[in-house]
Amino acid sequence: MTFRLLLPLGLMFSVAFSAVVSWPARAAGDRFALVIGNAKYPDAEAPLKEPVNDARDLTDELKRDGFSVETLENAGGDAMRRGLDRLYGKIKPGSVALLFFSGYGIQSSRQSYMIPVDAQIWQEADVRRDGIGLEQVLQEINSRGAGVKIALLDASRRNPYERRFRTASAGLAPVIAPSGTLVMYSAALSAVVTDGGRDRSLFVQELLKEIRVPDLTAEETLNRTRVGVTRASRSEQVPWISSSLAEDFSFVPGNGVRPTPPAESSVAPAPAPAPTPTQVVVAPPVPSPLPPAPPAPQPTPVQKVDTPPPPPPVAPAPPAPAPSPVIANVAPAAPAAPAQDPFADDPTIKSLSAKIAANPEDAGALYRRGQVYASKGAYAQAIRDFDDTIRINPKDVEALNNRCWARTVVGELQPALRDCNEALRLRPNFVDALDSRGLVNLKSGAVKNAIADFDAALKINPRLTSSLYGRGLAKQRNGAAQEGALDIANAKAMDPNIVREFEAYGVR
Structure with a gap:
């Protein structure tokens, strides 16, 4: 929206x-x-x-x-x-x-x-x-x-x-x-x-x-x-x-x-x-969240390459039950759990988590918690909440669009593209999904597709700053330097934070 x-x-x-x-x-x-x-x-x-x-x-x-x-x-x-x-x-x-x-x-x-x-x-x-x-x-x-x-x-x-x-x-x-x-x-x-x-x-x-x-x-x-x-x-x-x-x-x-x-x-x-x-509790970002935005998310192939090496032959099975107390002493894995969610004490997340604990199928609370996580740059948690929202309601176009955007920021571009396409299939001309898909295409190098998506979004809302700035970058990469510079200048005049926002998405 x-x-x-x-x-x-x-x-x-x-x-x-x-x-x-x-x-x-x-x-x-x-x-x-x-x-x-x-x-x-x-x-x-x-x-x-x-x-x-x-x-x-x-x-x-x-x-x-x-x-x-x-x-x-x-x-x-x-x-x-x-x-x-x-x-x-x-x-x-x-x-x-x-x-x-x-x-x-x-x-x-x-x-x-x-x-x-x-x-x-x-x-x-x-x-x-x-x-x-x-x-x-x-x-x-x-x-x-x-x-x-x-x-x-x-x-x-x-x-x-x-x-x-x-x-x-x-x-x-x-x-x-x-x-x-x-x-x-x-x-x-x-x-x-x-x-x-x-x-x-x-x-x-x-x-x-x-x-x-x-x-x-x-x-x-x-x-x-x-x-x-x-x-x-x-x-x-x-x-x-x-x-x-x-x-x-x-x-x-x-x-x-x-x-x-x-x-x-x-x-x-x-x-x-x-x-x-009493409401002076603070946590979420204000001008524009500055998430780390990992640009080139190819960790999974690296993990697949790690699997083939031959550690199995070197690992002899421990014979006697005697070592079990030693293992218990050496591996205190319990303390890792509390650090798993650094935002657990945030008042908004805490309130939404309580609702979800009371009703794990509360799609509204899951979606909102996903939004808050995304606003804090906690994209892994956000994507998990959007996953659950979409599992409960596969036609939730807002959740599909938000998951598309979150996946784009962390570089999961193909799954992100599928989410945006599905959101647009369910709601054609959904301006936010057009804007998000434009970002997917911009990050993946499909600049002509990015320009088409941003154009379509701007026809619906000519003051959509993210589409205007994204189109400017895409035009410059497509060789239209002057047109792109004009879009970028207009977007920056409307929102001085837009450059930092795109940099946080891994786009410069």
């Missing part, structure tokens, strides 16, 4: 600047903000460094600018929904309502979703179930009578959930927002940003710098932020803005005097994040 969906160009909004008018005075308490920083996702390899620090810094600034702010850190779904309900309840006709979210975001069915830390996402339907849709939030804020609605999302990160599938993340989708709304994403539509290991994001750093400049409309503030981020990142990160503001609004009025924060804002309520620290 894929979360990256074709976005019609007609949905992309341009920034419309209003005529300059005097900044309308607003009473203290007319500005309300909900600031969310989600960093500790159990499915990620490690907590994100930026969101909580960014949320705290922005909270401090918004309070100085007269906002009544509630801040949530590492919030689960219930906590985020309760926080939004409290925000809705404060809004009065003509109020300013601001939402900031930093964490993981996913686009699905042309909508952008903010992901709580406790989301359980295995397929696209789970995004709509556990995620919180930005459009619905803005519509609800609008229905309460807010005059100015501002949404700032620093969520264009490549998230760990797609690592359970063959395809990869593609950032956020354009938003269809009500009139009087200003929306800004930290990166371009359908683009992802690589976290640079900083404690604070470039996006929020530039945003805070511009918010502090008096006598700027909110649109000017965000547009200057976009320019600052673009310059500082050397055009690798270009934020996206959509505006339909009907009136000018400034974070700091033209006289440079900040509005007086309402008394309640001095107490920053953070009621709901309490449960989430």
Whole structure:
């Protein structure tokens, strides 16, 4: 399955600047903000460094600018929904309502979703179930009578959930927002940003710098932020803005005097994040798993060559029972068992293993555990789980596709090809299987077949980064250097991690 969906160009909004008018005075308490920083996702390899620090810094600034702010850190779904309900309840006709979210975001069915830390996402339907849709939030804020609605999302990160599938993340989708709304994403539509290991994001750093400049409309503030981020990142990160503001609004009025924060804002309520620290368990990979990806898997022939040599004649049968105690003392093989699965204590795997122990024929749990193993680079365990899934249901095209991909990564190319062919026989034009089979053909040197598979996948989803990059490599190997370079450049612009991902698959 894929979360990256074709976005019609007609949905992309341009920034419309209003005529300059005097900044309308607003009473203290007319500005309300909900600031969310989600960093500790159990499915990620490690907590994100930026969101909580960014949320705290922005909270401090918004309070100085007269906002009544509630801040949530590492919030689960219930906590985020309760926080939004409290925000809705404060809004009065003509109020300013601001939402900031930093964490993981996913686009699905042309909508952008903010992901709580406790989301359980295995397929696209789970995004709509556990995620919180930005459009619905803005519509609800609008229905309460807010005059100015501002949404700032620093969520264009490549998230760990797609690592359970063959395809990869593609950032956020354009938003269809009500009139009087200003929306800004930290990166371009359908683009992802690589976290640079900083404690604070470039996006929020530039945003805070511009918010502090008096006598700027909110649109000017965000547009200057976009320019600052673009310059500082050397055009690798270009934020996206959509505006339909009907009136000018400034974070700091033209006289440079900040509005007086309402008394309640001095107490920053953070009621709901309490449960989430229990979910601070981490293990799976975040930007792109870097599995060892053994390139040329021909170990089996080597083992066959080892068998013929003549050790049998040299091995005399031990005659007496006396040596048996010696053998017992010399061969303590028991300790090897615990080290067999280094991921046994991973919370997700542990939970799925418990389900499988209770019901060994639970195909869903086996498939999901296989996905998690694959995301960690434990391909042997993943393939075993996919084997069992397919044994239970030979027509499970998702399991066939995932086993095809896992086998391709470890170099079992002929079995992988059979899996992909079977998945496509059962579901013709299955885009993920076309993409996986393209990788099989690319690794095996059948570059014309690889180009055909990637072409077919890109006709279904033109923003499938792995197919675009794979086609670029295949074209270069087929002699079309310029065409290949263009595909590769476009793929890298959409996903800066794509080169490392293919290198991890043993493809350069």
